[in-house]
Amino acid sequence: MMAIVKNKVGIVSCSGEELPEGTVSRIATRLVLEKLRPDETVTICLPLFLAGGEDERSFTRVYPTITVDGCEKQCAKVGTSKYSGKPAATLLVTDILKKHPELELASRDELTPEETIVVDLMVEEIVKKVDEILYQQKRMGN
Amino acid sequence: MTKNSLVYVIPCSGIGKTLGTVGRKATYKLIEELRPQETRTTCLALLTVGDKAIVDKIRNVPCISIDGCPVRCAQKNIEASKGLLLKRFLVTDVLRKNRNLKPKGIIKLNPEGEKLAMLLAKEVAITVDNIIRDE
Ligand code: SF4
Ligand code: SF4
Numbered sequence A: 001m002m003a004i005v006k007n008k009v010g011i012v013s014c015s016g017e018e019l020p021e022g023t024v025s026r027i028a029t030r031l032v033l034e035k036l037r038p039d040e041t042v043t044i045c046l047p048l049f050l051a052g053g054e055d056e057r058s059f060t061r062v063y064p065t066i067t068v069d070g071c072e073k074q075c076a077k078v079g080t081s082k083y084s085g086k087p088a089a090t091l092l093v094t095d096i097l098k099k100h101p102e103l104e105l106a107s108r109d110e111l112t113p114e115e116t117i118v119v120d121l122m123v124e125e126i127v128k129k130v131d132e133i134l135y136q137q138k139r140m141g142n
Numbered sequence B: 001m002t003k004n005s006l007v008y009v010i011p012c013s014g015i016g017k018t019l020g021t022v023g024r025k026a027t028y029k030l031i032e033e034l035r036p037q038e039t040r041t042t043c044l045a046l047l048t049v050g051d052k053a054i055v056d057k058i059r060n061v062p063c064i065s066i067d068g069c070p071v072r073c074a075q076k077n078i079e080a081s082k083g084l085l086l087k088r089f090l091v092t093d094v095l096r097k098n099r100n101l102k103p104k105g106i107i108k109l110n111p112e113g114e115k116l117a118m119l120l121a122k123e124v125a126i127t128v129d130n131i132i133r134d135e
Helices: A020-036 A075-083 A093-099 A113-139 B018-034 B044-048 B052-060 B073-080 B091-097 B111-134
Strands: A009-013 A041-043 A065-069 A089-092 B007-011 B063-067 B085-090
Touching (some): A009 A113, A020 A041, A020 A065, A020 A093, A020 A113, B007 B044, B007 B073, B044 B052, B085 B111
Parallel strands (some): A009 A065
């Protein structure tokens, strides 16, 4: 049995190539991985769950995992649950848009400055979840 | 076979790698600039989770995969969905032909990454034209 890796959280973003919401989830995930929590987070390309092997599918057993999805289809959550295991937390870009109806998304390639506000809000949510999971791990003495 | 007027171009998600971003960028250049009438894309993850609507679609519409690395997630996900995959592209092949280019960045590609993406998009555009002409 694979042991959980201490002090690391997995983040799996949906691929989201077709929709602006998917682009937000990808970019927000990368920002957390590269800039905000580089030492505490890891990722995997979601389609690798199907294309890869047992190593890839063990991801959630090794890292408590947050899924980040663009829309209600929730491909990251569904794909992660189907191939790897239950995510520790799930986040959705459309939930942010519901809370902020003034914000709109239209681009799926280069985001406008206004659209990057949605990215910033998503980044905040992801960081909050990462920190929560790490805090819980610490409290449980992991 | 009925005449094809539309081709699905499906890149890998490539969130972990620069070359995945090059593939996705090439797809956007193709579907938004070079061949907006003839091409569409979809979220690859919909194939990973077996979304019925898109799986049915790609079984009947010609598809092209664009993969960032030899793991070939886009190709394998289309094949596992029994999609009508007519051509497979690999970013590393294009990179090999353009060794002077050093793509960098995942959130934002450097200018050399953008250039590589455009070269790839132009190659894919020729394939799209051939598919539409031949069928
Ligand atoms: S959750 Fe929505 S945006 Fe993300 S990959 Fe699935 S369909 Fe695309
Ligand atoms: S083909 Fe390579 S870069 Fe693309 S999603 Fe798969 S592992 Fe990632």
